[in-house]
Amino acid sequence: MRKFLAATVLATSALALGAGGQLQIAQAQEDARYGGTIRSIVVEGNKRIEARTVQSYLLLEPGDAFDPDRIDLSLKTLFATNLFADVSIDRREDDLVVRVVENPIINRVIFEGNRALKDEKLREEIQAAPRGVFTAARVQGDVQRILEMYRRSGRFAAKVEPQYKPLEQNRVDLIFEVTEGPVTGVRAINFIGNKEYSDSRLRSEIVTRQSRFWRFFSSNDNYDSGRLEFDREQLREFYQNNGYYDFRVTSAVAELTPDQKDFYVTFTVDEGRQYDFGVIKVETALEKLDSNILQAVVPIQEGELFRGNQIESTIDALTYAAGVAGYAFVDIRPQISVNEQTGRIDITFAIDEGPRVYIDRINIVGNTQTLDRVIRRELRIAEGDAFNRILLDRSRNRIRALGFFKEVTIEETPAEEPDRTIVNVTVEEQSTGELSFAAGFSSVDAYLFDLSASQRNLRGRGQSVVARTSLSSRQQVVDLRFTEPRFLDRNLSAGVDLFATRQDFEEFTGFTSETIGGGVRVAFPLTDRMQLGLSYRLQTDDVNIADQNIIIDSNGAFVRAIQQIAGLDTPEDFSDDVVRPVLPGDAGAGEAFVDRCDPRFLLRDTICRSERSDLSSIVGYNFFWDQTNDPITPTRGFDFRFSQDIAGLGGDAQYVRSETGASIYRGIWRDVVASARFAGGYVLPLDDSEGVRINNRFFRGGSTFRGFDVAGLGPREVYRIFDPNTGAELTSLRLNSLGGNAYYQGTFELTVPNFLPEEYGIKSAMFLDVGSLGQLEDIDKGDPVVIPDASSLGFFGLGAVRVPKDAMALRASAGLSVFWDSPFGPIRFDFSQILRKEDYDQTETFRFSTSTRF
Incomplete structure (x- = not known):
């Protein structure tokens, strides 16, 4: 042992x-590896990156000890730069040796197989870029970003395979091979637990749509998980706005079909019971606020069906009323009491003075084209001002009124200090260039064509440039305009206009008019909702009457306009091969060969008085007052405008032209809006002996009075053709409009539901246009004229009476206007039915117009 x-x-x-x-x-x-002092640092393996750059990432320097912890940290720091594929740090005697393997540099980023998403769109999302560093981690991150983009576009079966092609000098071409796969649609949307509303009714309230063959212009039938969350909120708002205060969506599930092509979406809901509004009270301890007055502002009535959005509307109304009374900072808390047994919800709006909050800074986000200052100058608040919700809403409307942005949102976020807030103005740019054309036809004019191009936000500075040309069977227009909205950096807009117009009415009345000129204009605000503008134009107006040779006798009476060809018997039917226009030699003894506008001709047309060239010097002003709740799609409020042009401060023309107009809007229910527009105008000649020249009168019709042709209603010369033997009237011949010195018009419009899916972008409105045009001066109308021989009008052997018609009688038309926000641009169709007209008016039943943005 x-x-x-x-x-x-x-x-x-x-x-x-x-x-x-x-x-x-x-x-x-x-001790042999780490003991001692570093004599020098040697970098090996670097080709593109300088040794000094590598050494700058190290935590050691020559003279330092060989510290293992600092060496390890240096190694991790070099790896974190993503510049190197491999790094090692060793000791060679007293030298610290750093060996690196550099990551390649990306030469090109190439996408293959992508069709639904363009290369530019993909490059915006990924991090890899030419001359960037190639790393496996970064490439995998880009793959996930590309896949997420395809999922958002409804392609859940998409695959992305990254490849790279080595090149000389440690460069690579990065290639993303994309297999897009089919679009993953929504095969069916089902609801569980809904009793009061059908599945089809609930489907109309959400954004997601079931995939159908006719929805080829829409992407809402592609599955999107983010859109599904938005649909939950849409359902909640719909039910709460119909009295179901307790409603909730218990689940929203999307299941992929076995073939992995579509999803089944199922919403499980708990409707609860329906409630009415109960007792509504307003309580406040603020001295200047009277609860009884505030109670009258509340739009909610006891006994009405409960609607959740009415609570927000009431808070806005009370906030506005408090602001008017001098309280910019109020805290309004709705105290809701639900009584399940009576089915009523009592609400008490408690108003107290809120803490004073000031704006720390204002951030402008999303303006990729428009300059910051263009947006900031529309704000009614500034950094350092007291926070005011009313002024913020007004600022949003002013920014939207620019027409540069598809969407404008203003939100506030807390700043570091409790009495400060940060205002974020987020805008979504939209195309501000516009190329538009309009086309139409009628029984009189064969065609109408109107083409214009404009840019309302030139170089993102808010400047407007318009180049318009209009072509039709009656009119050709070239119009160039430039507007600077902040002239000399002041709240003053200024513009320059150049224009040339040619109106051709030869086919009907035998005259053409040409106008060439230019002008300047300025406008400035009187208040936030009122504006005054001043203008000056200088133009030449040249009216020409088509030449027509006739023969008159010594008394100035009409003899003939055509001559029978010698050697032929007089046929019963005069045709072009047996007659010709008269020539100077055809005049007999005591006869004269003249033009139809010759002063010696007793029966010359009244428009011959306008055959001259005038210089017009015109000074004008205009006033505009806008009290609508929205500058683009108003549903409440009114606007009013008045303008006057005074010609006679120099030049040849002398008149005062006045026009006024007003519009009233009233939202009835949802997207149903009623509107009424009234307009009127009058031209007063300053020289009664001259009257009002035809090109300075009013013309109505076409787009200004639906159902009537361009210049289709109002005073007009008419030839009554009669049999000289019996005196019986056989037919009549309408000439072109003479225009009028006065007009009035009322337009009543009601947007109506068309029961089409919202994604079609089709809206419709019923309209009624009523009004009249007339009141020509006697000197401009002339007297009835008897023409014994109407052969010059194409009626051989008959007589005619030229009669000016100027009945200030009521005209009316009704119909349907259809607006389609198509992928090619907004399109408008007008279908009209004449309710009242005069027999000499010219009408049309259909008009079509469209435009596209760029």
Whole structure:
């Protein structure tokens, strides 16, 4: 036993000595590697990156000790730069050797197989870019970003395989091979738990749509998980706005079909019971606020069906009323009491003075094209001002009124200090260039074509440039306009106009008019909702009557306009091969060869008085007052405008032209809006002996009075064709409109539901246009004229009476206007039915117009 114990002790001692010796050897090796001082740092393997750049990432310098912890941290720092694929740090005698393997540089980023998403769209999302560093982690991150983009577009089966092609000088071409796969649609949307509303009714309230073949222009039938969350909120708002205060969506599940092409979406809902509004009270301890007056502002009535959005509307109304009373900072808390047994919800709006909050800074976000200052100058608040919700809402409307943005949102976030807030103005740019054309036809004019191009936000500075040309069977227009909305950096808009117009009415009345000129204009606000503008135009107006040679006798009476060809017997039907226009030699004794506008001709047309060239010097002003709740799609309020042009401060024309108009809007229900527009105008000649020249009168019709052709209603010359033997009237011939000195018009419009899916972008409105045009001066109408021989009008052997018609009688038309926000641009169709007209008016039943943005 003693021998065994002795042997055991001896063996244990030997093992202890052996282990201790190994530890001493390892410690000696560690001291040999890390002991001592660094003499120099040597970088090896670098080709593109300079050694000094590598050394700058190290935590050691020559003269430092070989510290293992600092060496390890240096190694991790070099890896974190993503510049190197591999890094090692070793000791060579007293030198610290850093060996690196550089990551390649990306030469090109190439996408293959992508059709649904363009290369530019993909490059905006990924991090890899030419001359960037190639790393496996970054490439995998880009793969996930591309896949997420395809999922958002409804392609859940998309695959992305990254490849790279090595090039010389440690460069690579990065290639993303994309397999897009089919669009993952929504095969069916089902609801569980709904009793009051059908599945089809609830489907109309959410954004997601079931995939159908006719929805080829829409992407809402592609599955999107983010859209599904929005649909939950849409359902909640719908039910709460119909009295179901307790409604909730218990689950929203999307299941992929076995063929992995579509999803089944299922909403499980708990409707609860329907409630009415109960007792509505307003309580406040503020001195200047009277609870009884505030109670009258509340739009909610006791006993009405509960609607959640009415609570927000009431808070807005009370906030506005408090602001008018001088309280910019109020805290309104709705205290809701639900009585399940009576089915009523009592609400008490408690108003107290809120803490004063000031604007720390204003951030403009999303304006990729429009300059910041263009947006900031429309704000009614500034950094450092007291926070005011009313002014914020007004600022949003002013920004939207620019027409540069698809969406404008203003939100506030807390600043570091409790009495400060940060205002974030987020805008979504939209195309501000516009190329538009309109086309139409009628029983009189064969065609109408109108083409215009404009840019309302030139170089993102808010400047407007319009280049318009209009072509039709009656009119050609070239119009160039430039507007600077902040002239000399002041709240003053200024503009320059150049225009040239040619109106051709030869086919009907035998005259053309040409106008060439230019002008300047300025406008400035009187208040936030009122504006005054001043303008000056200088233009030349040239009216030409189509030449028509006739022969008159010594008394100025009409003899003939055509001559029978010599050698032919007089046929019963005069045709072009047996007659010709008269020539100077056809005039007999006591006869004269003249033009139909010759002053010697007793029966010359009244428009011949306008055949001259005038210089017009016109000074004008206009006033505009806007009290609508929305500058683009108003549903409440009114606007009013008045303008006058005074010609006579120099030049040849002398008149005062006045126009006024007003519009009233009233939202009835949802998207149903009623509107009434009234307009009127009058031209007063300053020289009664001259009257009002035809090109300075009013013309109505076309887009200004639906159902009537361009210049289709109002005073007009009419030829009554009669049989000289019996005196019986056989037919009549309408000439072109003479225009009018006065007009009035009322337009009543009601948007109506068309029961089409919202994604079609089709809206419709019923309209009624009523009004009239007339009141020409006697000198401009002339007297009835008898023409014994109507052969010059194409009626051989008959007579005619030229009669000016100027009945200021009521005209009316009704119909349907259809607006389609198509992928090609907004399109409008007008279908009209004439309710009342005069027999000499010219009408049309259909008009179509469209435009596209760029």
